[in-house]
Amino acid sequence: MAKKRGQKYDQIIEAAVKVIAENGYHNSQVSKIAKEAGVADGTIYLYFTNKEAILISLFEEKMGKFVQHSKEQLDIETSVENKLLRLISLHLEQLEADYNLAIVTQLELRQSNIALRNRINEILKGYLGLIDSIIIEGVEEGFFSDGLDIRIARQVIFGAIDEVVTNWVMKDHRYELTPLAEPLNQMLLNGLKKH
Amino acid sequence: MAKKRGQKYDQIIEAAVKVIAENGYHNSQVSKIAKEAGVADGTIYLYFTNKEAILISLFEEKMGKFVQHSKEQLDIETSVENKLLRLISLHLEQLEADYNLAIVTQLELRQSNIALRNRINEILKGYLGLIDSIIIEGVEEGFFSDGLDIRIARQVIFGAIDEVVTNWVMKDHRYELTPLAEPLNQMLLNGLKKH
Amino acid sequence: MAKKRGQKYDQIIEAAVKVIAENGYHNSQVSKIAKEAGVADGTIYLYFTNKEAILISLFEEKMGKFVQHSKEQLDIETSVENKLLRLISLHLEQLEADYNLAIVTQLELRQSNIALRNRINEILKGYLGLIDSIIIEGVEEGFFSDGLDIRIARQVIFGAIDEVVTNWVMKDHRYELTPLAEPLNQMLLNGLKKH
Amino acid sequence: MAKKRGQKYDQIIEAAVKVIAENGYHNSQVSKIAKEAGVADGTIYLYFTNKEAILISLFEEKMGKFVQHSKEQLDIETSVENKLLRLISLHLEQLEADYNLAIVTQLELRQSNIALRNRINEILKGYLGLIDSIIIEGVEEGFFSDGLDIRIARQVIFGAIDEVVTNWVMKDHRYELTPLAEPLNQMLLNGLKKH
DNA sequence: TATGAATGAGGCTTCATTCAT
DNA sequence: AATGAATGAAGCCTCATTCAT
Structure with a gap:
């Protein structure tokens, strides 16, 4: 699991930067990042083993x-x-x-x-x-x-x-x-x- | 509320330094600090308005x-x-x-x-x-x-x-x-x- | 958040009636209602914004x-x-x-x-x-x-x-x-x- | 314990009416009633066995x-x-x-x-x-x-x-x-x- | 691949009551 | 009689992660 690369992989990383910058680290839930990236919560875990990995x-x-x-x-x-x-x-x-x-x-x-x-x-x-x-x-x-x-x-x-x-x-x-x-x-x- | 000074005030601060250093900030529960300081959980809140205040x-x-x-x-x-x-x-x-x-x-x-x-x-x-x-x-x-x-x-x-x-x-x-x-x-x- | 309707929505309401009637309002913890409803504590909050909303x-x-x-x-x-x-x-x-x-x-x-x-x-x-x-x-x-x-x-x-x-x-x-x-x-x- | 009558007894009751009316039952702590009555928290318990008794x-x-x-x-x-x-x-x-x-x-x-x-x-x-x-x-x-x-x-x-x-x-x-x-x-x- | 509903562990804080002074 | 500092039990809610579809 947790592939590297792919279009969604990049989407998620860019979403993470935006969400964390705007909401702060402790208020950046996985679901918020997923929403910003336009994917389902579970999809995050197809590309990253856990939140830290993002x-x-x-x-x-x-x-x-x-x-x-x-x-x-x-x-x-x-x-x-x-x-x-x-x-x-x-x-x-x-x-x-x-x-x-x-x-x-x-x-x-x-x-x-x-x-x-x-x-x-x-x-x-x-x-x-x-x-x-x-x-x-x-x-x-x-x-x-x-x-x-x-x-x-x-x-x-x-x-x-x-x-x-x-x-x-x-x-x-x-x-x-x-x-x-x-x-x-x-x-x-x-x-x-x-x- | 939240008195400054007093013997317990100092005890709690010293306990916080020790507990946080040993367990990390996010794993330093108020109860852990209270125990280390030798006071009840509630006593913390007689000296500090909340955990952050410590x-x-x-x-x-x-x-x-x-x-x-x-x-x-x-x-x-x-x-x-x-x-x-x-x-x-x-x-x-x-x-x-x-x-x-x-x-x-x-x-x-x-x-x-x-x-x-x-x-x-x-x-x-x-x-x-x-x-x-x-x-x-x-x-x-x-x-x-x-x-x-x-x-x-x-x-x-x-x-x-x-x-x-x-x-x-x-x-x-x-x-x-x-x-x-x-x-x-x-x-x-x-x-x-x-x- | 807090969807209306759904099977679990009804289950939780019925469970709340039973638990509150049997234990009294102030002794009806969310966890007790969840248990009676056969769902996890957190599930309650998928259907109700907070305890009062139930x-x-x-x-x-x-x-x-x-x-x-x-x-x-x-x-x-x-x-x-x-x-x-x-x-x-x-x-x-x-x-x-x-x-x-x-x-x-x-x-x-x-x-x-x-x-x-x-x-x-x-x-x-x-x-x-x-x-x-x-x-x-x-x-x-x-x-x-x-x-x-x-x-x-x-x-x-x-x-x-x-x-x-x-x-x-x-x-x-x-x-x-x-x-x-x-x-x-x-x-x-x-x-x-x-x- | 818990005497009946006395000046403070009345003071506490009048304080309770005022505090409860102004703050609501669930926000009327014993300490608040004591303060309004002009007595120490502990004094309440010389006149009433517990909060309910007030x-x-x-x-x-x-x-x-x-x-x-x-x-x-x-x-x-x-x-x-x-x-x-x-x-x-x-x-x-x-x-x-x-x-x-x-x-x-x-x-x-x-x-x-x-x-x-x-x-x-x-x-x-x-x-x-x-x-x-x-x-x-x-x-x-x-x-x-x-x-x-x-x-x-x-x-x-x-x-x-x-x-x-x-x-x-x-x-x-x-x-x-x-x-x-x-x-x-x-x-x-x-x-x-x-x- | 992708979804999203469901899970459940975990902690800060309040406040009635006590008791040494 | 009176004080008030100290106690400590108890619960609502969040959110990272899973898994059936």
């Missing part, structure tokens, strides 16, 4: 595409500086372009239980790997400090970007997000650079 | 004391550099010293609904004010960049520290947290400094 | 059928005297034939709160309309007093019948109820007649 | 005084006709003069459970005895029909008056009640009279 797949799909796309874009950039800026920009652009998705990833998905959080962290690793590769490249090039602790650097970068996006969401996206990429990049680059 | 008060109490204590410690430090280091150290020390509290603040509290998240953010403002005062002092002293965007700087600092702590918690505090204050401080200071 | 629907169904049936029977009678006797007889017969229902309507339903009482009164209006039509016919025919206050007359008729039934129920239906129709009718008719 | 005593006190007063007034009247009119008038006057009490006796007290209803019926017997004595006197005088069924006659009289009062209460006492005594008396007298 969330995991949702994040997997969105994050997978984003990481794939980001990878390609980063390959185009040549300098470490530009790569970090590009990464931050892509991150902010994607979420600014899809506010519903931003609500879900920054607020609602975090209301899930620890088990689900762990699964989400697993998926997140792909993205964190991108950050790591930039850091490592920077260190190898001698652009970043020698003794840089990669793990801390990664957490600083991700934590900073994530916090910036979360604040934007919680402030009801009343200001533009992408312009923040530049100053954010400056701070992070300076923080990592060899001086 | 969480809010819990965070209020802990954060209030922490901010107060931090303020005093920061006043002792004279340079901006040392103030930021001190802030980070205090943050990491407090949570390393109370792993249960760390679980609750980093993981469980975030599983609450948006309304509660907003209340938590209100309480958090006291702490963010401390960060702001350090940033402003640094800018005024000419130690930090002139055009520094305080809001972004605050989000970078808080986001970075928060992410470092969350990773430590999710990795089951298998490594020491406080030693990370020094490199974390270096990165953040460099990120903000005038070069 | 009571309202119960009264609506029983009263609706009774009023409909009474209307048809009254149309057969030609004189006002016989119409009133017929109405009283039908009233007593119905409740004597279903003691459980009598307990519920005379005793248990009145334990509900004012809001529910108002809903019940709304439903009751159909029946009171029958009484009114008899009174009006009697006045127009010159059989009843000219200056008869219809509202008071209606209250006297309903109050008298209702009290007679309630006494019968509270006396554990130890005597026959229908034989009381004749003397009751005599008193009421005399009370209203032009002399 | 209601019983309340009805006992009010009804006792009313029956006593009515008896005296009825003795003044000489004819059966005037006695019945007097009884009805006193009934309507008392409740019109104390709307809170009317709410409690006509609506709220009936929301109590069957056991309490039985106790209330016991107390009511004193009043029903007054009605009976009038009926018997009427029969003996030859003013009422010979074959009059006293029980039914009593139920008709009480049921009619009670229904009239209840309607007045449920219509928020928007009209005057006492003027209804005269037509009500006419109907009831005619209903019972020998023709």
